[in-house]
Amino acid sequence: xxxxxxxxxxxxxxxxxxxxxxxxxxxxxxxxxxxxxxxxxxxxxxxxxxxxxxxxxxxxxxxxxxxxxxxxxxxxxxxxxxxxxxxxxxxxxxxxxxxxxxxxxxxxxxxxxxxxxxxxxxxxxxxxxxxxxxxxxxxxxxxxxxxxxxxxxxxxxxxxxxxxxxxxxxxxxxxxxxxxxxxxxxxxxxxxxxxxxxxxxxxxxxxxxxxxxxxxxxxxxxxxxxxxxxxxxxxxxxxxxxxxxxxxxxxxxxxxxxxxxxxxxxxxxxxxxxxxxxxxxxxxxxxxxxxxxxxxxxxxxxxxxxxxxxxxxxxxxxxxxxxxxxxxxxxxxxxxxxxxxxxxxxxxxxxxxxxxxxxxxxxxxxxxxxxxxxxxxxxxxxxxxxxxxxxxxxxxxxxxxxxxxxxxxxxxxxxxxxxxxxxx
Ligand code: ATP
Numbered sequence: 001x002x003x004x005x006x007x008x009x010x011x012x013x014x015x016x017x018x019x020x021x022x023x024x025x026x027x028x029x030x031x032x033x034x035x036x037x038x039x040x041x042x043x044x045x046x047x048x049x050x051x052x053x054x055x056x057x058x059x060x061x062x063x064x065x066x067x068x069x070x071x072x073x074x075x076x077x078x079x080x081x082x083x084x085x086x087x088x089x090x091x092x093x094x095x096x097x098x099x100x101x102x103x104x105x106x107x108x109x110x111x112x113x114x115x116x117x118x119x120x121x122x123x124x125x126x127x128x129x130x131x132x133x134x135x136x137x138x139x140x141x142x143x144x145x146x147x148x149x150x151x152x153x154x155x156x157x158x159x160x161x162x163x164x165x166x167x168x169x170x171x172x173x174x175x176x177x178x179x180x181x182x183x184x185x186x187x188x189x190x191x192x193x194x195x196x197x198x199x200x201x202x203x204x205x206x207x208x209x210x211x212x213x214x215x216x217x218x219x220x221x222x223x224x225x226x227x228x229x230x231x232x233x234x235x236x237x238x239x240x241x242x243x244x245x246x247x248x249x250x251x252x253x254x255x256x257x258x259x260x261x262x263x264x265x266x267x268x269x270x271x272x273x274x275x276x277x278x279x280x281x282x283x284x285x286x287x288x289x290x291x292x293x294x295x296x297x298x299x300x301x302x303x304x305x306x307x308x309x310x311x312x313x314x315x316x317x318x319x320x321x322x323x324x325x326x327x328x329x330x331x332x333x334x335x336x337x338x339x340x341x342x343x344x345x346x347x348x349x350x351x352x353x354x355x356x357x358x359x360x361x362x363x364x365x366x367x368x369x370x371x372x373x374x375x376x377x378x379x380x381x382x383x384x385x386x387x388x389x390x391x392x393x394x395x396x397x398x399x400x401x402x403x404x405x406x407x408x409x410x411x412x413x414x415x416x417x418x419x420x421x422x423x424x
Contacts, residue, residue, distance in 0.1 A: 001159045001186050001289075008157035008186060009150050013138025015163060019129050022114065024266035025137050025259055027130070030230040032110035034083060035169060036090065038097035039104040044169050045097075047086050047108055048074065054095050056245055075226040083108035113166045115179075131165035136288060138162075139187045140259045147189075147273065154275060154284060155198065159186040161293065173244060175294040182293035189284040191275065192257065198287045199234050199254045206252060206289050210238060214325040215303050221246060231258040238291075240299045249299055250291035257283040300328065304380060322380030323403060326423045331381045332359040333419050336372050338388040340365045347412070348387045351397070355416045359423060377402055382422065385415055 002010045022028050034047040051074045058067040070093065077085040087108045096103050115131040132138065139146075139158045146158050164183045171177050190198050203222065210220055218241075225235040233256050237248040260283045264271040272281045304324045310317040326332065335351050337344035345365055355361050362381065364372055369386060376384050386398040391412060399418065400407045410418065 001157070001184075005157065007152065007155065008159055008188075009146060009152070011139060011142060011146055011158055011160050012162065013135065013142055013160060015132050015165075016119070016129055017132065017137065017141065019127065020266050021137050021141060021263070022130050022133075024262040025140075026230045026262070027114055027133060027137075028112070031113050031133060033113060033169070034078070034081075034086060034108050035111045036087065036108050037106040038100055038102065039106060040100035040102045041097050043097055043099050046169055047090070048078065049170060050090060050095055051086075051093070054093055079227040111167075111169065113168065115165050115167050132163075133166050134164050134290070135160050135162045135183045135185045136187060136290070137259070139185070140263055140286075141267075143187075143189065143260065144271065144273075154273060155188060155190045155194075157186050157188040159184070173242075175298050176242070176247065178294060183290060184293050184296075185288060185290045187255075188287045188289075189273070190287060191278075192282060192285045195233065195254045195256065195285045195287060199252065202287050202289055203236065203252055206238060206250060206291075210240075210250075213300065213303075213328065215240070215299070219303070223248070229253065231255045240302075242299070242302055249295045250289065253288045253290065255286040255288050257285050259286065260284065300324065319374055319377055321377040321402065324380040324382070326382040329380045329382050329423075330360060331362050331376075331379060332383065332423055333361045333415070334372070334376045334381050334384040335361055335363050336369060336384055336386045337365050338369060338386055342389065343392065344387045344389075347391055351385065351387070351412060351415055354413070355419065358416060358420060373400060373405075383419055385410075385412075387412075 002008050035044050036047050036050065037044045051070060055067040055070045058064070058070065070089075073089060074086070077089060087105060090105060091103060094103065114133050116128050117131070119127045119129045139160060143158065146152070147156070161182060161184045163180060165180050168177055168179050171179050175181075188198060188202065207220065211217060220241075221239050223237045223239050223246075225232070225237070228235055232253045234254040236252055238250040238252070239246040240249045260271040263269075264283065271283055273284050274281050301322070304322040306321050306323055308319050308321060310319055333355060335348045335355070337348040348363065348365075352361055352363050362376070366372075373384055380402070382402045384400045384402075386400065388398065391397055395412050396409045397412045397415065398407050399410050399415070
């Protein structure tokens with residue numbers, strides 16, 4: 001986002017901000033999820049999660065139309081904040097608590113998702129502050145600082161990667177939903193009235209980025225929001241087909257001038273931009289792209305993970321392999337001396353020294369070569385090179401490719417060049 005777009009710059013904003021920031025952004029009043037408790041198990045659920053789970057169950061039974069109808073009904077009720085209707089829907093569908101197995105439900109109530117803490121050591125000096133539930137507000141309050149120091153002209157973007165915190169009632173599915181997670185967000189500041197085009201354009205750009213990860217088109221879909229967040233005039237999610245179904249990885253939101261206007265009002269500081277092309281002062285509109293780093297990692301892991309049966313007539317065999325595209329694999333190359341003696345480790349070390357400033361390399365001399373290859377498959381290392389007795393004679397090594405498991409002989413001093421070519 002920042003390197004390939006000349007008009008997008010990065011920032012690292014604070015996690016603690018003035019509490020009024022969250023009043024202005026609407027999070028104190030509106031950052032709620034409707035929840036329901038089961039009276040027998042005392043377990044609390046997010047209403048949308050309960051209903052979505054029921055729809056999922058219907059799909060596994062081949063009742064796709066009913067599932068679609070149920071989700072439609074839910075979206076409509078959520079859009080109207082109709083809590084009685086949502087409770088009724090849960091009761092009518094016979095949805096039960098997974099623990100008590102009963103339908104003894106409380107009313108549906110709203111719960112705020114922000115974590116709060118106190119600032120200051122003496123109690124009467126304390127001030128309730130919040131851990132940021134999104135990184136976006138740090139960008140909004142700094143928008144003019146960045147625009148002025150970066151001499152940026154509209155349209156331009158400010159992006160950041162950072163921790164966000166949400167008091168999720170049910171944090172589950174590994175790193176899919178956590179209370180402390182990492183967001184990668186970008187706010188794109190535009191002229192009012194151009195939001196429709198920029199919204200469409202960012203949808204397309206972001207989908208292209210997703211496809212560039214090597215994930216096929218069918219594994220993604222857009223999901224338009226029916227219930228819009230308090231700040232949005234259009235919004236959609238990019239969903240990925242996780243092993244547990246299509247789920248959001250990224251949100252694209254047209255946030256209008258909602259945030260900047262409110263910060264201007266609450267801080268009494270002008271949030272206006274002077275557009276010399278049209279000779280006008282205005283509060284810019286904003287398109288936001290917001291993706292979870294952890295969810296992206298989970299998506300990459302889900303996509304790459306494979307268990308392969310390599311059995312032959314003679315013996316049973318299998319392997320676990322992470323088929324990451326080479327440019328994404330955390331570890332690019334393993335350098336493996338066949339044995340720990342006869343000068344082979346020393347030669348392997350010279351290959352490590354030649355390569356390690358360019359990409360991540362892993363050196364290992366323990367265990368049989370077959371075991372070492374399998375360990376590298378399991379962490380997704382795309383290339384292994386093995387130094388053996390022949391290396392001492394003709395300075396060649398064996399390179400082994402993770403996906404095909406094919407091996408070939410190459411010159412030891414070409415390893416760096418070959419790997420570099422493949423990982424770019
Ligand atoms: P969800 O509907 O799954 O709760 P959201 O619509 O509240 O997500 P946004 O506020 O749009 O999410 O946040 C942007 C991105 O941040 C999401 O697309 C997701 O990738 C990530 N994200 C949000 N909440 C969590 C969480 N609790 N754990 C991990 N990642 C999260």
